[in-house]
Amino acid sequence: MKKLGMIANGVRQDIVRMLVEAKSGHPAGSLGMADILTALYFGIMRHDPKNPQWEDRDRLVLSNGHICPVLYAALAEAGYFEKEKLLTLRKLGSPLQGHPHRGPLPGIENSSGPLGQGISQAVGMALVGKMEKKDWRVYSLLGDGELNEGQVWEAFMLGAKYKLDNLVAIIDRNNIQIDGTSDDVLPLEPLSEKFQSFGWNVVVIDGNNMNAILHGFGMASSCEGKPTAIIANTVPGKGVSFMEGKFGWHGKSPNKEEGELALNELGDARKKLEAI
Amino acid sequence: MTTHLQDAPPDMHLVPDIFAPAVPKKASRDGFGKALLALGEKDPNVWALTADVSESTRTHWFAEKFPGRFVQVGVAEQNLAGVAAGIAACGKKAFISAFAAFSPGRNFDQIRVSVCYNNSDVKIHASHAGLSVGPDGASHQILEDIAMMRALPNMTVLVPCDMEQAKKATLAAAKLTTPAYIRTSRENSPVFTTPQTPFEIGKANVYRDGKDVAIFACGLQVYEAIKAAEELKKKGIDAAVIDMHSIKPIDTQTIIQYAKKCGVLVSAEDHQINGGLGSAIAEVLCEPQSVASIQHPTTLVRVGMKDRFGESGNCAELYKKYGIDAAGIMKAVEEILKKKPE
Numbered sequence: 001m002k003k004l005g006m007i008a009n010g011v012r013q014d015i016v017r018m019l020v021e022a023k024s025g026h027p028a029g030s031l032g033m034a035d036i037l038t039a040l041y042f043g044i045m046r047h048d049p050k051n052p053q054w055e056d057r058d059r060l061v062l063s064n065g066h067i068c069p070v071l072y073a074a075l076a077e078a079g080y081f082e083k084e085k086l087l088t089l090r091k092l093g094s095p096l097q098g099h100p101h102r103g104p105l106p107g108i109e110n111s112s113g114p115l116g117q118g119i120s121q122a123v124g125m126a127l128v129g130k131m132e133k134k135d136w137r138v139y140s141l142l143g144d145g146e147l148n149e150g151q152v153w154e155a156f157m158l159g160a161k162y163k164l165d166n167l168v169a170i171i172d173r174n175n176i177q178i179d180g181t182s183d184d185v186l187p188l189e190p191l192s193e194k195f196q197s198f199g200w201n202v203v204v205i206d207g208n209n210m211n212a213i214l215h216g217f218g219m220a221s222s223c224e225g226k227p228t229a230i231i232a233n234t235v236p237g238k239g240v241s242f243m244e245g246k247f248g249w250h251g252k253s254p255n256k257e258e259g260e261l262a263l264n265e266l267g268d269a270r271k272k273l274e275a276i
Numbered sequence: 277m278t279t280h281l282q283d284a285p286p287d288m289h290l291v292p293d294i295f296a297p298a299v300p301k302k303a304s305r306d307g308f309g310k311a312l313l314a315l316g317e318k319d320p321n322v323w324a325l326t327a328d329v330s331e332s333t334r335t336h337w338f339a340e341k342f343p344g345r346f347v348q349v350g351v352a353e354q355n356l357a358g359v360a361a362g363i364a365a366c367g368k369k370a371f372i373s374a375f376a377a378f379s380p381g382r383n384f385d386q387i388r389v390s391v392c393y394n395n396s397d398v399k400i401h402a403s404h405a406g407l408s409v410g411p412d413g414a415s416h417q418i419l420e421d422i423a424m425m426r427a428l429p430n431m432t433v434l435v436p437c438d439m440e441q442a443k444k445a446t447l448a449a450a451k452l453t454t455p456a457y458i459r460t461s462r463e464n465s466p467v468f469t470t471p472q473t474p475f476e477i478g479k480a481n482v483y484r485d486g487k488d489v490a491i492f493a494c495g496l497q498v499y500e501a502i503k504a505a506e507e508l509k510k511k512g513i514d515a516a517v518i519d520m521h522s523i524k525p526i527d528t529q530t531i532i533q534y535a536k537k538c539g540v541l542v543s544a545e546d547h548q549i550n551g552g553l554g555s556a557i558a559e560v561l562c563e564p565q566s567v568a569s570i571q572h573p574t575t576l577v578r579v580g581m582k583d584r585f586g587e588s589g590n591c592a593e594l595y596k597k598y599g600i601d602a603a604g605i606m607k608a609v610e611e612i613l614k615k616k617p618e
Contacts, residue, residue: 055367061362101393102365102393102394103395109365110361110362110365110390110394111389111390111393111394112389113389114385114389116354116358117358117385117386117389117390118358119358120354120355120357120358120359120361120362120386120390121358121359121361121362121365121390122362123355123358123359123362124358124359124360124361124362124363124364124365124366124370125362125363125365125366126362127347127359127362127363128362128363128366128368129366131344131345150354151352151354151355151358151386154349154350154352154354154355155355155358155359157350157352158347158349158350158352158355158359161350162347
């Protein structure tokens with residue numbers, strides 16, 4: 001548990017460094033999901049960074065592509081590519097595109113960006129796994145604002161139809177989107193009931209608590225006959241106090257000074273973790 | 277009276293008595309369905325998906341035989357394209373079928389990003405395209421799909437002229453591991469090509485040589501163009517007819533060859549004149565290397581829908597009213613030849 005906490009802290013520091021260097025990007029969602037990505041790549045998923053195309057790997061499909069800094073940081077930490085590449089984010093010629101592009105960067109399962117598209121691809125992958133009786137699983141990350149898109153509900157219905165219990169959708173319930181809180185922009189509640197009525201198993205967790213995250217994934221894998229939605233209540237900007245809970249940080253990168261402040265804070269948190 | 281198409285090059289192997297009523301009429305969508313079934317039998321990695329139109333798109337033949345590789349997504353075309361991309365990401369070849377008005381009509385973004393940006397092995401079969409869908413009216417008569425699809429990187433765009441060619445186009449598209457768009461019709465039309473007629477993506481078929489004007493057509497307009505050429509011959513006009521089944525990649529060489537030879541070109545399609553086959557030909561003609569090669573001014577008349585919506589009616593009535601049948605093509609040819617400098 002301590003090890004996972006340390007990794008998540010490192011991922012957060014990398015996110016801040018990348019975004020300061022890139023001068024644009026999406027910090028809030030990236031920081032908020034650092035714990036879940038850490039849990040997936042360092043605890044839950046069956047994968048091999050040395051063999052990214054391994055047929056029997058679990059797949060992670062990022063549907064809300066804009067939080068890719070957290071994915072890139074986790075992939076680099078896991079050893080899919082050299083960490084130095086992280087600082088090329090959003091720069092000309094870099095495989096670390098502003099929104100993910102499958103192909104040039106090992107470990108990226110799908111190109112994404114326009115919201116709603118990843119979950120459909122995740123359903124397609126899970127269908128292949130199900131129909132061909134494979135034991136690998138598919139994890140798809142979605143933002144809560146992304147649930148405004150009609151396409152996701154098409155995908156949720158199909159996932160239930162084919163009883164895709166090899167599919168887990170993780171909803172980043174951070175309650176922010178570009179124009180404000182999700183309650184203001186387009187209310188989603190009652191969200192659990194929505195998923196239940198769509199035929200999904202629902203698990204609600206604190207998405208910034210490693211114990212809760214691991215427990216949530218355990219609940220998902222023991223569910224049969226239904227896909228699982230993990231509604232992860234997260235704090236956007238988690239770990240950097242001046243970003244936490246502020247929708248203004250959805251799509252604005254920290255400048256150099258803000259980056260230093262953030263890294264100092266994360267460094268202090270790391271020392272506390274080490275002391276445990 | 278003979279109806280034999282006397283000027284058809286023998287290597288094109290068209291049916292001998294091309295205008296005889298005995299020439300069977302079938303819809304190009306049937307050719308897709310047959311090819312899909314054949315592909316399914318040959319390759320266990322071929323999957324098929326549809327959005328509540330399996331019978332209309334002739335995907336049901338595959339579905340009945342291979343239920344374990346068939347996915348019914350419901351009336352959800354955006355999901356259709358995305359799920360197919362996910363299936364393709366697992367090493368499969370995914371064919372999606374729906375009405376062209378809805379796929380790509382309402383899932384352009386999914387085709388652009390999930391299919392094309394991923395460079396997925398997804399084939400998009402769009403049936404019921406164009407005015408030919410008839411009585412359903414303008415909302416269902418998509419006339420903009422070729423424009424949308426040919427603008428996309430990684431995409432191949434095929435518009436077969438009859439049932440037989442639709443079969444070949446489907447089989448040829450299946451050989452690619454990249455995205456392809458196959459546009460078919462619901463309307464039964466003469467099956468005038470044969471199993472021996474050549475088909476190569478990117479290589480136009482010249483069905484009739486001619487020196488006065490060259491008619492470039494795709495889809496159901498190919499047969500209309502052949503009819504037009506026969507009538508024009510009686511009036512002493514020697515028209516070439518070229519089947520442009522591949523809109524992308526386009527056969528630049530054949531376009532330049534006939535621009536050199538005739539100087540006057542006509543395009544004919546069941547599509548808006550903006551963005552379709554006619555536009556694609558115009559783009560080729562004004563490339564610097566084309567201009568340098570042709571060495572004389574070339575005129576192109578685009579026969580198609582002139583920036584407007586269709587309406588209800590049967591296919592023949594609509595083709596006549598909007599001037600995209602044989603008579604419309606003839607008229608376009610005669611008008612432009614009148615203006616041609618000696």
